[in-house]
Amino acid sequence: MFVWTKPWQELWKRNPKSLLYAFSALLPMAIMLVVWAFMGTFPFGDKSLMAVDFGQQYISFFGLLKNAVLSGDLSSLSYSFTKSLGGDMIGVLGYYLMSPFNIIYILMPLKYFGFAVFLTIWLRYGAIGMAFSFLLIKRYKGLESRKWLVPLFATAYALSGMLVSYQMNVIFYDAMIMLPIVIVYLEELLDGGAPYRYAFALGLTVLLQFYMGYMISIFIALYTCYYVSPRLLVEGDWKKKIRNVSLPILQAVIYSIIGIALASVILLPVFFNLIESKGQVGGGMTFSLAFQINPLDIFAKLVVGGFDNTSGWSAGPNLPNIYIGALGLLGFVSYFLSKKVVTVKKWAAGLVTFVFFISFVNEFVSKIWHMGQNPAGFFFRFSWLFSFFMLVLAYQAMKEKIVLSRLANLVIGLVLALAVVYVYSQNYSFIAKLQPSGVSRYISRFTALHLLGLLVVVSYGFYSYWDRSKKSRKEKLIRIGWTAGFLVLALILLKVGYLLSQVGITVLLYLLVLLVLNKKWTRLSVVVLSVLTFFELGYNAYLSQVTLGYDSVYKFADAAVSVKRVTDKVQADADEKFYRIATDFAYSRTVPSLVSYPGLSTFSSSLERSTMDHFAYMGDLGVNAATEYSNGTPLTDALYGVRYYMHAKEFNPKEMEAHPEKMYFYRFTNRFDMGRYYTETVYEDNRFVVYKNPHSFPLVYGTNSLVKNIQFGANNAFANQNIILNSMEGHQKNTGDYVEYFKPLAFTGIETENLIEEKVNKDTGEAIYRRADSSKEGIIRYKVIPQSNNTYYFFVPASLIPKQDYSVLVNNKWLPNSKTFTQRQIWQLTDMTENQESVIEFRFRTDAIDMSQAGVYRAELDQIQEVLEKRKQQGLKVTKFSNTHIEGNVTITDDSDVMMTSIPYSAGWQVKVDGQSVTTERAWNSFLSFPITKGKHKVEFVFKTRGSLIGALLSIVAVVSLLIIRKRWEEEHA
Numbered sequence: 007m008f009v010w011t012k013p014w015q016e017l018w019k020r021n022p023k024s025l026l027y028a029f030s031a032l033l034p035m036a037i038m039l040v041v042w043a044f045m046g047t048f049p050f051g052d053k054s055l056m057a058v059d060f061g062q063q064y065i066s067f068f069g070l071l072k073n074a075v076l077s078g079d080l081s082s083l084s085y086s087f088t089k090s091l092g093g094d095m096i097g098v099l100g101y102y103l104m105s106p107f108n109i110i111y112i113l114m115p116l117k118y119f120g121f122a123v124f125l126t127i128w129l130r131y132g133a134i135g136m137a138f139s140f141l142l143i144k145r146y147k148g149l150e151s152r153k154w155l156v157p158l159f160a161t162a163y164a165l166s167g168m169l170v171s172y173q174m175n176v177i178f179y180d181a182m183i184m185l186p187i188v189i190v191y192l193e194e195l196l197d198g199g200a201p202y203r204y205a206f207a208l209g210l211t212v213l214l215q216f217y218m219g220y221m222i223s224i225f226i227a228l229y230t231c232y233y234v235s236p237r238l239l240v241e242g243d244w245k246k247k248i249r250n251v252s253l254p255i256l257q258a259v260i261y262s263i264i265g266i267a268l269a270s271v272i273l274l275p276v277f278f279n280l281i282e283s284k285g286q287v288g289g290g291m292t293f294s295l296a297f298q299i300n301p302l303d304i305f306a307k308l309v310v311g312g313f314d315n316t317s318g319w320s321a322g323p324n325l326p327n328i329y330i331g332a333l334g335l336l337g338f339v340s341y342f343l344s345k346k347v348v349t350v351k352k353w354a355a356g357l358v359t360f361v362f363f364i365s366f367v368n369e370f371v372s373k374i375w376h377m378g379q380n381p382a383g384f385f386f387r388f389s390w391l392f393s394f395f396m397l398v399l400a401y402q403a404m405k406e407k408i409v410l411s412r413l414a415n416l417v418i419g420l421v422l423a424l425a426v427v428y429v430y431s432q433n434y435s436f437i438a439k440l441q442p443s444g445v446s447r448y449i450s451r452f453t454a455l456h457l458l459g460l461l462v463v464v465s466y467g468f469y470s471y472w473d474r475s476k477k478s479r480k481e482k483l484i485r486i487g488w489t490a491g492f493l494v495l496a497l498i499l500l501k502v503g504y505l506l507s508q509v510g511i512t513v514l515l516y517l518l519v520l521l522v523l524n525k526k527w528t529r530l531s532v533v534v535l536s537v538l539t540f541f542e543l544g545y546n547a548y549l550s551q552v553t554l555g556y557d558s559v560y561k562f563a564d565a566a567v568s569v570k571r572v573t574d575k576v577q578a579d580a581d582e583k584f585y586r587i588a589t590d591f592a593y594s595r596t597v598p599s600l601v602s603y604p605g606l607s608t609f610s611s612s613l614e615r616s617t618m619d620h621f622a623y624m625g626d627l628g629v630n631a632a633t634e635y636s637n638g639t640p641l642t643d644a645l646y647g648v649r650y651y652m653h654a655k656e657f658n659p660k661e662m663e664a665h666p667e668k669m670y671f672y673r674f675t676n677r678f679d680m681g682r683y684y685t686e687t688v689y690e691d692n693r694f695v696v697y698k699n700p701h702s703f704p705l706v707y708g709t710n711s712l713v714k715n716i717q718f719g720a721n722n723a724f725a726n727q728n729i730i731l732n733s734m735e736g737h738q739k740n741t742g743d744y745v746e747y748f749k750p751l752a753f754t755g756i757e758t759e760n761l762i763e764e765k766v767n768k769d770t771g772e773a774i775y776r777r778a779d780s781s782k783e784g785i786i787r788y789k790v791i792p793q794s795n796n797t798y799y800f801f802v803p804a805s806l807i808p809k810q811d812y813s814v815l816v817n818n819k820w821l822p823n824s825k826t827f828t829q830r831q832i833w834q835l836t837d838m839t840e841n842q843e844s845v846i847e848f849r850f851r852t853d854a855i856d857m858s859q860a861g862v863y864r865a866e867l868d869q870i871q872e873v874l875e876k877r878k879q880q881g882l883k884v885t886k887f888s889n890t891h892i893e894g895n896v897t898i899t900d901d902s903d904v905m906m907t908s909i910p911y912s913a914g915w916q917v918k919v920d921g922q923s924v925t926t927e928r929a930w931n932s933f934l935s936f937p938i939t940k941g942k943h944k945v946e947f948v949f950k951t952r953g954s955l956i957g958a959l960l961s962i963v964a965v966v967s968l969l970i971i972r973k974r975w976e977e978e979h980a
Contacts, residue, residue: 022149030139030160031132037165037544038131045552048120052667053556055123057174061557063609064177065119066596067102068111069566073602075112081889085914085949087586088598090608090617090633091646092909096951097279097612100272104214105180116601117567120559130179135164141186142401145193152405154532158333158539159401166397167329168390170547171313174554175384181218184211185225185394192226195261196233196254200979202972205261209268209964216269216276218387221375223262225391228358230258235354267964274957280377282614282912298369299325305425306434308335310512310542311549314436326366326386330393330400331542332512332519333535337400339418340408340523347402355399362392382611382630410524422516429509436553441506457497464493508549515542558667565593565669569652570601572694576650577603579688583884584705584892585649586908587696588635591671595634606635606646617910618828620932625723625801625832627824636675636823637832639748639799640867641727643683644874646908649702651677651684653695673822678837679797682867701871701878705909706894706945708880708902708938709734714929721804721830724748724863731873747870748799748863751790754843759785761855775855784850790862795840797865802831805856815847835862876900882945890949897942905945909934918946 018025047053056065074082082088083103086095107126114122139160142148148156169182188211191204208226212219237250266273306312307325314324330338342352365371366386373379375388410418430439472482499505505514515538522535573587586604589597598605609632621628626637638648654671662670684697713733718726729739731747738744761775761784777784792798806812807827814821816835823833836844848857880902886893896905909915911928917936918924920943929935 022153023143026143026148026153026156027136027139029157031136033157033161033540034135034164034543035128035132037161037540038128038547041544041548041551044548047556048124048559052558052560054120054559054562055127055173055556056120056559056562057551057554057556060123060174060176061562062594063596063611064102065123065562066594066598066600067098067610068108068119068122069116069600070098070602071103071108072112072114072116079888081891082602084951085889085912086599087604087889088602088608089610090606090613090621090910091586093608093610093614093617094279094282094612094912094914094951096272096275096954098610100216100276101612102177104272105177106214107180116570117563119566120563123559127173127176127179130176130183131164131169133183134169134179135160137183137186138163138397141190141398144190146398146401146405152407152527154536155401155404158536159397159404161543162331162334162539163394163397165543165547166334166390166393167307167313167327167546167550168387168393171327171550172384172387173551178215178218178387180214181211181222182390184214185222185391188222188226189229189398192230192258193233195257196230198254200972200975201257201261202968202975204258205265205964205968206268208262208265212266213269213272216273217377219266219269220377221388221391223266224375225388225395226258226262228361229395230255232351232354232358235350236348238350239348264964264967267960268968270957270960270964271954272957274953274960275951278913278952279612282616293370295368297367298372299367301363301367302428303432303434304328304366306429306432306437308425308512309429309437309508310515310546311508312434312436312546313550313553314434324385326389326392328389328393328396329546330396331539331546332516333404333539334393334397334400336418336516336519336523337404338396340403340410341399343410343414344403344406344408346406346408355395358395359392362395407527408523410520415520415524418520422513426509426513437508439507439509440503441500441510464490511545560667561669562593564667565671566597566600568669568693569593569597572652572689572691572696573601573603575689576652576696580649582649583887583894584647585702586647587650587652588638588643588646588648589652589654590636590673590675590677591652591654592634592674593669593671595632606648607633614910614912616928616932620910620930622827622829623718623720623723623726623930625727625830627827627831629826629828634674634824637834638675638677639727639832640679640683640797640865640870640874641731641747643699644701644703644878645730647703647705649699650688651680651697651699653680653697655693655695657693675823676816676821676834678834682797682837701875703874703878703908704881704894705884705892706882706896706905706907707877708896708898708900709877709904709906710736710902711904712736712738713906714904714927714935716930718930723830723832724750724799724801731870734873734877745866745869747866747873749866751798751862751864753788753862754791755787755789757785757787757789761786771859771861773857773860775857777850777853777855780853784853784855785847786850786855786857787845787847788860788862790835790844790846792836792840792842792844792864794864795838796867797837798835798844799863799865800833800835800846801859801861801863802827802833803857803860804830805858809852811852812848812850814849815845817844818847821846832863892947894945895942896938896945898938898940901940903937903939904929905936905938907934909947911935912949912952914949914952916948916950918948919943921946 043050045051045053047055054061070082070086070088074080083095083099086093089095089098107130110122110126111119135157139148139156142156142159169179172178184207188204188207191207195201195204208223211222234251234254238247240247240250303325307328312329313327341347341355365375365388369380372386381387429437472486475482477485496505499510504510518538519535522531525531576587586606588606592607595607595609598607611631613631613633618628618633621633624642626642627634635646654673657670680697683699683701686698686700687695688698689696710733713730716729716733728747732738732744758775760778760782762778764776765772765774775784775786788800790798806825807829810825812825821833823831835846880896880898880900882894882896882905884892884894906929910932911926911934915926915934916923917926919936919938924936926934926936
C-alpha cells in the first residue's frame with residue numbers, strides 16, 4: 007500500500023518486516039522534525055528542548071554522569087556533595103540515569119549538550135514507534151494483512167497525548183519503549199510460551215525506570231486478567247474454568263516477582279532512599295469517594311492540542327493526557343462493537359477501562375499508581391498506559407475492518423455533538439474557542455475569491471460523482487444534498503471563526519475518519535486516512551509543546567562552559583581538601599551537579615526531606631524537592647563550610663543585546679556583608695569573581711551534647727540560630743547568660759499608601775491592612791536607620807508564605823530573593839551603613855494584607871565570630887576526601903564530647919575513630935554526628951549505599967534462577 011514503483015514493490019515483497027519497523031520508527035521522527043521546525047527549536051532555531059524539569063534537573067544529572075564516567079570516579083553515583091549539602095545518589099541514579107540513551111551525553115562535549123538533548127528525545131520517538139510495531143507484528147499478525155496499519159498505530163502510540171505533552175520528562179520514555187516488548191513476552195507466557203523472556207523484559211524495564219516500571223507492573227495485572235478472560239468460555243465446570251484462568255495468572259505473578267527481583271540491585275537501595283526523601287513528603291493514603299476532577303472534563307483532553315500548560319503543574323490535579331487521535335479512539339469504540347470479539351473479552355476490556363476511569367477521577371486510586379502520593383506536578387503520569395491499551399484494542403478492531411451500523415454511527419455522532427457542546431460551555435485555558443485570528447483575517451480578506459474557487463471545485467466534484475456513480479438518481483440527490491448542506495455549514499462556521507478552532511478541527515477530523523471507516527478501503531482511502539492521522543498527531547504535538555518556555559540552547563552552553571571554567575580553576579587551586587562553593591546566581595539549582603563542584607543548592611525528587619527542612623529552619627530556601635542557599639548568615643556560612651563565594655558581575659544591557667548567545671546571569675540574592683568574611687580574591691574575569699573565606703568551618707567540628715540535641719522551631723529562624731550559638735557556648739535559654747546574637751529591633755518608621763488599617767497593634771506585632779483602592783497597589787515601607795556598622799536583616803512574615811502576588815524593593819532596587827518558601831525567610835537589608843536610612847518596600851496587588859510579626863534584626867558580629875572561632879579550633883583537618891571516603895585528624899582541647907558534621911545524616915555513613923567503629927546519630931534531625939573524647943584522633947568516614955549488598959544478592963539469585971529455567975525450558979522443547 008505504501009509503494010507504487012516497481013523497485014519499491016520488489017523491496018517491499020522481500021523485506022516487509024524491516025520496512026514496517028523502519029516506517030514505524032521514521033514516521034514519528036519525521037513528524038516531530040516538522041513540529042520542531044515550525045516551533046523554531048534546535049536544530050531549526052536556538053530554542054532548546056530542555057523545558058521545565060529537563061533544564062532545571064535532568065540535564066545537570068546527565069552532566070554528573072558524564073563527569074563520573076570520564077573521570078573514573080564513580081563514587082558520585084553513590085553519594086555526592088553536589089546534591090545540596092550532600093546526599094545519597096542512588097535515587098538519582100535509579101530515577102534519572104539508567105537509560106542507555108545517556109551514553110550520548112557521556113560522549114558529547116558539554117558545550118554540545120543541546121544537540122545531545124535533541125538526539126536523545128528524537129531517537130526515543132523512533133524507538134517507541136518501533137517497539138509498538140514489534141508488538142503488532144509479533145502478536146497481532148501485522149504482516150498478514152493491512153500492513154499499513156502497523157506504522158499508523160505505531161505513530162499514534164509514539165505521539166500520543168502524554169508523550170508529546172510531557173516530553174520534558176524524557177526519563178519516562180524508556181518505559182514507553184519497553185512496555186510493548188514486555189506485553190509481547192507476557193502474552194507468550196500466558197499462552198504457554200517461554201517464561202524467562204518476560205521476566206527478563208520486565209526486570210530490564212524496572213531497572214531502566216523503576217518509577218514507570220512500578221506503574222507498568224500494575225498495568226500488567228490488569229492486562230493479564232483481560233488477556234486470559236476468554237478462557238472462561240472453555241468447556242467444563244467452573245473448577246476447570248477457574249483453573250484455566252488462575253494457572254496462567256499465577257505464572258505471570260511468579261515470573262513478575264522474579265523479573266522485578268532482577269532489578270533488586272537498584273530497587274532495594276532506591277526503596278531506602280525514598281523513605282528519606284519522597285516518603286516523608288505529602289499527605290497519606292486517605293480513602294474518599296469524592297471526585298478529584300469532573301469526569302466530563304476528560305472530553306477536553308480528546309481535543310487536538312488539549313494540553314494544560316497554564317495550571318496544575320504543582321497544585322493540580324490537571325486532567326489525564328489520553329489523546330490518541332480520531333483513528334485510535336474510533337477504533338477503540340469499534341472494538342466493543344465488533345462481533346468478532348468474544349463478549350467476555352469485551353467485558354474484561356470494559357473492566358480495565360473502568361479501572362482507569364476510577365483512577366482518573368478518584369484521588370485515592372490515583373495515588374496507588376503514583377506510589378502512594380500525589381505527584382509534584384505532571385499529574386496522571388499513568389495515563390499513557392490507558393492510551394497504549396486503547397490503541398492495542400483499536401488495532402485489533404481496525405485490522406478486521408469493523409463495519410459500523412447506522413445506529414453506531416448515529417450514537418457516535420450524537421456523543422461527539424454533546425461533547426462539543428459541553429467543551430464549549432466550559433472555559434478551558436488550553437482550548438481556544440475561536441480559530442487563529444490570522445486565519446479569520448485572511449478568510450475575510452479573500453472571501454469572494456475563496457468562494458469562487460470552492461464553487462468550481464465542488465461543482466466539478468458533484469459532476470464527476472453524478473457521472474460515475476452507479477447509485478440511483480434519488481441516492482445521488484440525497485448525497486449531493488447532504489454534502490452541499492455540510493459545505494454551507496462549514497463555510498458559515500469558517501466565516502464566524504469556529505471551523506478551524508481546536509474543537510472545530512477535532513470534529514472535522516473525527517467526521518472525516520468516520521467517513522473513511524464507513525467506506526470500502528481503497529488505496530485512496532488509506533492515503534487519506536494516513537494523511538489525516540499524521541496531520542492530527544503532528545498538530546496536537548505542536549499545540550502541546552509550543553506553549554512551553556524554552557531557553558536558548560546557546561545560552562545554556564555558554565552558562566555551563568563559563569561557570570565550569572571558573573569552578574574547575576577554583577577547585578584546582580583549593581587549599582583545603584573539603585570546602586563548599588556558594589554563588590549569588592545560577593542557571594538552575596542543579597548547576598553544581600552539571601559542572602561538578604560542591605555547592606549548596608539542588609533540585610531533585612530524591613532530595614532528603616531533612617535537608618530541605620534544615621534550610622527552612624535557618625530562614626533559607628528549603629522547598630519541595632529543592633534547596634537554594636540565598637539567605638546566608640555568618641553562622642550558616644560557618645556551619646556549611648562555605649569557603650568560596652562566586653559572584654556574578656553587573657553587566658551592561660547594551661553588551662547583552664550585542665551578544666544574545668551569552669548567558670548574563672541575574673543574581674538571586676544580595677550579600678551586602680561579603681567584604682567582611684570573603685576577604686581574598688582567588689579568581690576574576692570579565693564576568694565572575696570568586697572570593698575566599700579564610701575563616702570557614704571544617705566539615706566536622708567538636709561541640710557539646712547541648713548543640714546536638716537542639717530541636718528547632720518552625721518559622722523562627724533567628725531564634726534557631728541564636729540557640730545554636732548559645733548552645734555552642736553551653737548557654738541555655740531562660741538563663742542569665744543567654745545572648746541574643748541576632749537581636750530584634752524596632753523599625754525607625756512605617757509608611758503606608760493606599761492602605762486602611764484593620765488591626766494594627768505594635769505591642770503584639772499584629773499588622774493587618776486592606777487596600778483602599780483595588781485598582782492601585784497597596785504599599786508598605788519599613789524604615790531602618792542602623793545605629794552600628796553591623797549587618798541588618800528583615801524577617802519575613804509567615805503570612806507571605808502562601809502569597810506571591812507582591813513585589814519588594816530594598817533602597818529602590820528590586821529584591822532578587824525568591825518569594826516561594828515554606829518557612830519565614832531572612833532577607834539581608836544592609837551592612838556597614840551606620841546612620842544611613844534603609845527602606846524595604848512591599849507593593850501588594852491583593853486586597854487583604856497581613857504583615858504581622860514583620861521584624862528587623864541586627865547581627866552582633868563580633869560576638870558571633872568569637873563563638874565560631876572557638877568551634878573552628880576543634881575542627882577536623884581533612885587529609886583525604888572523596889564523595890564516599892573521608893579521612894582526617896582532630897585534636898579536641900576543650901570539653902567537646904560530640905563531633906557535629908555538615909554531612910546530611912544517612913544510615914549509609916560508617917564512622918571510625920582511631921580505627922574503632924562508633925555509633926552515629928542524627929543531630930538537628932538532619933546532620934550526621936558521633937561521640938568524641940578529648941585528645942588527638944584519626945577519623946574515617948565510609949559511605950556504603952544502604953541495601954546494595956542484599957539487593958545485589960537478590961539480583962544474582964534471580965539471574966541464576968532464570969538461567970536454570972531457560973536451560974530446562976530449552977531441554978524440554980528441544
